[in-house]
Amino acid sequence: MSDLATRNTEGDIGRLSRRDFIKLGAAVGAAAGTLSLGSRRLMAMEQELGGDDISAVTGAQRQSVPYTCLACNIEDGGVAFVENGRIVKLEGNMDHPNTRGKLCAKGNSGFLHVYDPDRIMTPLLRTGKRGEGKWKRISYDEATSLLAKKLREVIDRAQSEGDEAILNEIVFKWGRNRTGGAVHRFMHALGSNTMINHTNICESSKKVGLEPSWGPDIESCDWANTKYIINFGSNVLETAYFMNPNAQRLVDGVVGNKAKLVSFDVRLSNTSGFADEAYFPYPGTDGVIALAMAHVIMNEGLYDAAFIRDWTNVTAEQLIAHLKPYTPEFAEQESTVPARDIRRIAREFATTKPATTFSYRGPAKHVYGAYQEAAIHMLNVITGNVEKKGGYCLPRGMDWPQPQPEPPKGKTASLLAAPPLYPLASHHVSTHVPYMIMKGEAKVSVWMHLYDNPVYTYPSSHVWAHLFKDEALLPFVVSFSPYMSETTELADLIIPDVTYLERHDPESMPSGLYPCLSIRQPVVKPLGGTQEFRQTLIDVIKKVDPDGSLGIQQYFAFNSVEDWMRAHFDAIPGLKDEGGWDLMKRKGVWPIYGQVDKTTAKLVDKNGNEVEPEYGLYKKPVPAADLEGAEVGEDGTIRKDGKAIGVRIGDQSYVGFGTPSRRIELYKQSFKDYGFNPLPVYKRLPSRDKRSDELVLTTFKVNVHTQSRTASIKYLAELYHKNPVWINPKTAAARGIADGDLIRVTSDVGHIVTRAHITEGIHPDVVAVSTACGHSAYGRLSQLKQKEAAEEWAQGGDPDITHNVWWDDKGVHPNPIIRLSVDPIGGSQGWYDTLVRVNKAEPGDHYGDVETSVEVSIKDYEQTLRLAYTGDLHRINHKEVDIDWDHLPQPALHAGGH
Amino acid sequence: MQTHHQTATQSSRPVASDETIEERAALSGLYKLIARCLEEELDRETLRLLRGALREPLSAAGWTLDADFFATAEDTLLEVLAEEYTGLLVAPGCVNPHASVFETGALFREPCDRAAAAYREAGFDYRRRLSGEFPDHIGTLLGFLGHLAEAEAEALRRGDTEAAEQARQRYDRFLLEQLGPWAPGWCQRAARAALHPFYRQVLQFTEQLLWQALAEITDRRGLKELLAKNRREPQKLDYNADFRKASGL
């Protein structure tokens, strides 16, 4: 500027002094506040989410390709911007009604998965001992031939021995299966039912707390329109299910609609930090708080009498009697949350309309987590907030058809897939699989896994490592992972899938109140000639049944993967007329409900009017055609061909809820059949009776990581990579522990050596450790090996690793010392039921030390079976249930396949 | 793009003497040999060549393969070398053989485009044979140098000085811009990581060859710059991570 100010100019304009120059400039600046000066042609780039994107370097318009995110399981809609065949940026898809143009940090950095130098880019065949890290590169063709040969051997043996149960020795386990039915098609074609999910290390008890009551396995809160929210043990602003859409709407509700947020969590999560009121209950006591609130609401007559009468299978009197013991004072005794607050919040919740609860991991991941979830759910039912605008709504998903013909399920039920001692756990009990195999209860010939890392993600994870290392128990292990996880490094054959940005999947997630379909499609060609999993399945089946004589080739008779997608999408009514699969490729999502209003973030039509979601789904009338020939039972249930299709209330026929009575079944007969309490109850857990030197170990997720697979993402690892143990100052002081001290955390299974983070933000009887850190595999970044052996590790040549990793702490993983204990109802692992002793580290302890015992874990397995419905502890814990204990149903294999 | 200041010296202008033809043809042969050794697992034919006709000349050139290399049964050695190749240059945790990774920390970046463009300019199309391969693979880059040196020798042989000069310019530029700044240093690191003596020797030989080839076309200052670029010691970050509390937040 001084240059300009002192330069001589010719003509009429005289020399501009510095003072004049500043004065004039300031005056112009002030004027510009009201008048927009400057060029009207120049626009800031990327002003609008979902807008065009122009390369800042080349000026070229980038190609935008819609997709569905799978950096985590929320399945948000995204748009990838592609330049020169490379993904340069990811953004939220503005057409996705629940994502509304925003991705989280994980979603935004997802493209780093594609270009990760530690990605597995070619099939690898093990050459050394299992886990030794010796491999030979082979082609996809060789790899699929080898897998097909192994599978065919099992099929031939089953045929020659005339025993179809042998087919169940073919095992497929996943952590995430977002293939839209491809894995089931594959396994059913092979005749096996041994498909093992991961749900019981996640929220299966939440699902089982809800499903028998109203049908689906989760709620969809109308956050944006509510006035009162009670959050039980969910960190919805950072991580819980439907995190990104829910977090957006929660903020809309709290900020835009002035809703009150009350949060219960053992730890000051960011959600609790955002709340109007935060409480720190003792772990495993959310249920008793909810029951006490229900007690207040029922006893003070604050309930919705008409809703209970018409839409539940209980009476108000029944509930009042059942809830009698659950006074706020009793709840205070159990939870440490003051009775007066419980009472007040109950009144506020019941009298503020509309209101909703939300809950996730906190209540569900305990032994008897299903009761806790059912208790929380009940609060919404008795206050009549179900399916109201601003209330607690049913989830809304959409179905898509499967290509025909479809293979039938395998003929023999699988013991591993659905252990018979857990008949109510509709999402099964995958934690028990290694123990069952080690005990010889089931045999495995071929084990395949996709998006699954149990050697890291399961409780007492060392047991899984023990299983995978045993070649007698698992003779042939195939991983489809594109990353060398703790589990994949124990495989015999790796046939790497591509990343989620390079492959096809159909999707529909009930992540908001607008049901929609979405797709995954390769936004760039699979990198370096890698092959997507779906193509691998086609190739394997063709090689298992080369001449079609097994009759299974027909189920995979797709000319291409895209053909397979067309078969899903081209015949859907409505979508078909708009272009079917071709429309999905262009838009990524369907239907398009409207546009996002820039001020309110609501969906609006072209006239600017809000496109409201549909409410009151259960009150839709049963179609007249369906009523023809239907019968109405004494309780009002409308049945046709033996199936409940609706409920008659007064003179109206409604579709109702997805239960046998089509009403909300707060009373669950299925629970009672197995000796569980049919109504929500509180069961005091052993962790509530801990010794004074013990603490309850809990874990939590953070906003920039999934459980396991984001540790190799550079942006995210830089943001979060270490996980010291949160401990209350009083608790720490009593043990002589200072912030940052090396500590030993010991459970009955073993110990870890880690560091302390002293914070007021945690219950004094609890310690908390985040997941996602402390990897022993998953690439250079997650393992941080260069810090241990700089010289050697820098040889990998990645300059980011060599120069830019400023941290030297990768954290310590808590899972090895977390004890196996599952909810006998819902099957969830009791992640927050492990008691530990926390002390300063002992001489000779080193940061990251882990010591565990497989023998102790096996004892834990036996102990947890005692809680199952056939176990002795089950009877002791359910004395109140009026049932003939000597004639409980016999354990039976899940009939008809999975 | 590269920002180095090296300039091709006068020595890069081809002279149509028998000596030059012989020299360029020999250089081409060496590049092609190491390209074959590094671009993929060793195949039976190349192994036989190394153990047979090339044994003496290699040894004379200072590349003496150890006794085991000759004593081990062919099938066994091929298996052992395939395993070593995978661990060293293919599987996660390997010394990634792609310029993109060495330069940028990610697969398939601009070095890939630069290499592919140079191949195209010289009339080559890049087609991968196995998944996970890219145009900026060290083996392919070296093989391309081999083709350029061969093209020059052939042009000289038929007296086409214009074509020879074009090939030489392409060679000089490609060596200087696409390999010079990183490949010798990469060879050194990879040689250190190699568990099998064969790969250690191939890589050491390659490093030496590259420095010699670069010295021929670069002045002292340029060579010094290249040496510095190839060193790539881990940076000392002036960043104190300890200010962050133990929470890691």
Ligand code: SF4
């Ligand atoms: S929450 Fe984040 S990571 Fe998960 S699907 Fe949405 S954008 Fe992707």
